[in-house]
Amino acid sequence: MERIAIVDGIRTPFSKMGANFNNLSAQELGRLALRELIERTGLDVKLVDEVIFGCVAQPVDAANIARVIALLAGVPKNIPAFTVNRNCSSGIEAVVQAAIKIRAGEGSCYLTGGTESMSNIPFLYTKEYQEILSEIARAKTLPAKLQGFIKIRPRHFFSPRIGLQLGLTDPVCGLNMGQTAEVLVKEFGITRLEQDKFALASHHKAVAGRALLREEIMPVIPGPKYKEAVTDDNGPRENQTFEALAKLKPFFEKGTGTVTAGNSSQVTDGACAILVVSESRAKELGLKPLGYLREFAFAGVEPSRMGIGPAHAIPRALKKAGMKLSDMQAFEINEAFAAQVLACERALASEKFAKDFGYEGFTGAIDPAKLNVNGGAIALGHPVGATGARLILTMLKHLTRNNLNTGIVSLCIGGGQGAAVVLER
Numbered sequence: 001m002e003r004i005a006i007v008d009g010i011r012t013p014f015s016k017m018g019a020n021f022n023n024l025s026a027q028e029l030g031r032l033a034l035r036e037l038i039e040r041t042g043l044d045v046k047l048v049d050e051v052i053f054g055c056v057a058q059p060v061d062a063a064n065i066a067r068v069i070a071l072l073a074g075v076p077k078n079i080p081a082f083t084v085n086r087n088c089s090s091g092i093e094a095v096v097q098a099a100i101k102i103r104a105g106e107g108s109c110y111l112t113g114g115t116e117s118m119s120n121i122p123f124l125y126t127k128e129y130q131e132i133l134s135e136i137a138r139a140k141t142l143p144a145k146l147q148g149f150i151k152i153r154p155r156h157f158f159s160p161r162i163g164l165q166l167g168l169t170d171p172v173c174g175l176n177m178g179q180t181a182e183v184l185v186k187e188f189g190i191t192r193l194e195q196d197k198f199a200l201a202s203h204h205k206a207v208a209g210r211a212l213l214r215e216e217i218m219p220v221i222p223g224p225k226y227k228e229a230v231t232d233d234n235g236p237r238e239n240q241t242f243e244a245l246a247k248l249k250p251f252f253e254k255g256t257g258t259v260t261a262g263n264s265s266q267v268t269d270g271a272c273a274i275l276v277v278s279e280s281r282a283k284e285l286g287l288k289p290l291g292y293l294r295e296f297a298f299a300g301v302e303p304s305r306m307g308i309g310p311a312h313a314i315p316r317a318l319k320k321a322g323m324k325l326s327d328m329q330a331f332e333i334n335e336a337f338a339a340q341v342l343a344c345e346r347a348l349a350s351e352k353f354a355k356d357f358g359y360e361g362f363t364g365a366i367d368p369a370k371l372n373v374n375g376g377a378i379a380l381g382h383p384v385g386a387t388g389a390r391l392i393l394t395m396l397k398h399l400t401r402n403n404l405n406t407g408i409v410s411l412c413i414g415g416g417q418g419a420a421v422v423l424e425r
Contacts, residue, residue, distance in 0.1 A: 003278075004276060005277050005291075007287045011393060013219075015270065017267040034111060034271075036218045037273040047285070049101070050107060052111070058085070064082065066081040087417070091386050091390065095112050096296045097112070114386035116269065121163040136148035172416075177336065181340050183304050188346050188347075207236045212397075217231065248261060248262045264378065265381065268381025290400055291425040295422045313418035314348065314363075314418075323406070335376030341376075391411065
């Protein structure tokens, strides 16, 4: 089977919600990343078979956002595009879909990636208020319109439903994502101290690795009022201390909880684009790949335990690849929550876990020195549609920089899933 080559990738800086990219739409962030990738690789866009982008909170004014991004970035109109949504793994899903199509002989050159503007996820009116507004709009006389206005109760109707809050709450188990992390805290006996230490390390690694991360980041001028381009992620805190983290109150489970805003991923805007081609196509075009996608796997878990997803997806991907966890020289597990990553580490190191789920031979202890070496989403942020693509790019840059051969990328996925991809050089 022909290998899946990942030629190159680029991403915007990641910016906390409401900050530098507050006025940039998801489609504009995606356009910036995709256009930059095309320019840097020198790719003849006429050779592209399809554009595939992931996005979770797809804007209502950019239906099939992948198509909008492609056209805005200068991809010819005759080249199709489609959008994927597997929640936090949407960026990985875009790359995997390209791999599946290449393996099926459907094409050989795909522009992929992910984008998210969490700053622009809308507030929503209640259904009752929408119906009254529709009634007013349909009314043909002034008295009829006034009858509609009389039904409006400001205190009730002007309290919006927050789109971001709805999106981060599981509709099946009824828990928000932070509450699912608290479930794992109890199950695995994870302390607040452990979570805050993990969060602090994420910031320290991200700050120390800032120059390295710039290798995957393009500068972005957010608008005319900005005199300088944004060149770095604005989430990592140089002055972050354990004492500051320890002062934060539990955010998702008041009083008895241990998951705080400080040991959770940051709500962020950003985009990432990746060029995926068949190995033969890369040779034909004279492109030197960063690396190759060897295998991938997805797993379903209980929605209330969604954070444990990577512990199930990783051994499945390794089994498909015919490799062991000990063969991996680097690990990227998305830091949705410190507790969630810690739980996955404990599960993978557990012989009972391996036996219970039939993962013997494909699990083991992860060396902390090989995990998220330049920080993770607690420091860098988590623009949900883009993170999966970012993790692949970050991993391949790390492998290349350090002359390593193998690595694995994984995420937990809202709704109770896990994703993992095995990468090699």
